[in-house]
Amino acid sequence: MALEMRVLQPDEWDVWYDQLELAFGGVPESPQERTLYEALTEPERSLGVWDGGTCVGSAGAFSFRLSVPGGVLVPAAGVTMVGVSPTHRRRGVLTSLMRRQLDDVREGGEPLAVLTASDPAIYSRFGYGTAAYDLGVDIDTSRVRLDVPPGTDEVRLRLVDPREALADCERVYAALVPGRPGMPARQRGWERQALLDPPAMRGGGSPLKCVVAERADGEVVGYARYRVKADWDWTGADGGVDVGDLDALDPAAYAALWRYLCGIDLTWSVRARKRPVDDAVLHLVSDVRRAKARVRDSLHVRLVDLPAALEARTYGAALDVVLEVSDAFCPWNEGRWRLTADAKGGARCARTGEPAELALSTRELGSAYLGGPTLASLAAAGRVRELRPGALAAASRAFAGDVAPWLPHGF
Incomplete structure (x- = not known):
């Protein structure tokens, strides 16, 4: 049949x-x-x-x-x-x-299609490029101290019911979205995902907990959702903390939340998985090796409408480059495109008959699109070819971002 x-x-x-x-x-x-x-x-x-x-x-x-x-x-x-x-x-x-x-x-x-991959090798053949990575840390709190910034002691922390604090947490999240490429604006209903808490998801830990960071006037400026996994051996307590979400609007609130998590009684480790690769916690810990930092792929990006996608973002430097783009799966993207951008944010991408200066596929453009992996690093792997001397350095500099792209939750 x-x-x-x-x-x-x-x-x-x-x-x-x-x-x-x-x-x-x-x-x-x-x-x-x-x-x-x-x-x-x-x-x-x-x-x-x-x-x-x-x-x-x-x-x-x-x-x-x-x-x-x-x-x-x-x-x-x-x-x-x-x-x-x-x-x-x-x-x-x-x-x-x-x-x-x-x-x-x-x-x-x-203009874009994005996904998280159970098997990344599957989706590269359909033009998806790895554009963002996750950082994972396992902090040994018995051997690591935190060097917190001024103002941390003035931050008020308060334990709250995760559901009752949801609106405040969502306001913090929404304020952060424009400043971090890769973050999706929360669509209606998606706020419920972070509150999922069936026993099977707890990994032997406690029900979901939430702590909020407040300014003196009571405004919530940060939050962390977490679970405590109690454990004991012959020598005594050996528990750990599993961090779900942690967001904050200023360094003091951010440090206060991490200090709280690292100081929970009867625990000796803090584990977090889906963090940005440039997470400031790496600069708070006294011994980064004892944080056991590691990375894995997260968000994969596919340019569906190439000119619309390239015109939608801004660039870190002025750019004028002719791209020779291959795209066997979406052939409407194939051909020669002239991408021009100024440092003030305007960009234009149009077909051209001018000589190509860089040759690459839409997979590489997807990888570099959010400002994470650089075109220069992709060229070092043989996936971008420079056809005019100097074109690679200029394009790589323009595509690069100030902060690492980050997808804070799966979908």
């Missing part, structure tokens, strides 16, 4: 999501998680592949607005819920889903 691809109908969601769970190992999610993600699913942007009455493939997209260098929020398709049944692998199901999805994204006028 021929396979059929069609847009998801709301009453098919459970069957469609069951297939997704099967593709990811068959471990069912908690009722709380399923309820949330059913509410967040946009059926009109969700695709299923059916073999008769059986769903064998899925792909969805969320309608995001993503912060890019310069602070503009750019429409982006948040690609999600991609999976193929193990009985239908190597039959072109994934490729057909990616083809249909990117065509739909282009037709909908979104």
